[in-house]
Amino acid sequence: MNxxxxxxxxxxxxxxxxxxxxxxxxxxxxxxxxxDIYILAGENIQIIIPHNGNWRFLNETEL
Structure with missing residues (x-):
């Protein structure tokens, strides 16, 4: 799966x-x-990219 x-x-x-x-x-x-694609960057930047490509920041409460 890609x-x-x-x-x-x-x-x-x-x-x-x-x-x-x-x-x-x-x-x-x-x-x-x-x-989903998950990116962890910097000090605490979390980004999620769902299959539709509309990325968003991920809050810790969503984990």
Whole structure:
């Protein structure tokens, strides 16, 4: 199972934005069960990219 094209493009955009602001990317994971991409960056930046490619910040209360 692979990420969707929308997810792939969104992940490149998000990683580029993080890189432009000199944020380290600590974890980049595609979860096969939920089909979401999870990115952990900087001190406490958590981003989720669902199959439709509409990324959002993840709150700790959602974990």
């Amino acid at each position: 990420p969707t094209n929308e997810q792939a493009q969104a992940s490149v955009r998000v990683c580029q934005m993080l890189s432009n602001t000199y944020k380290d990317i600590h974890l980049f994971r595609f979860d096969i069960q939920t089909r």
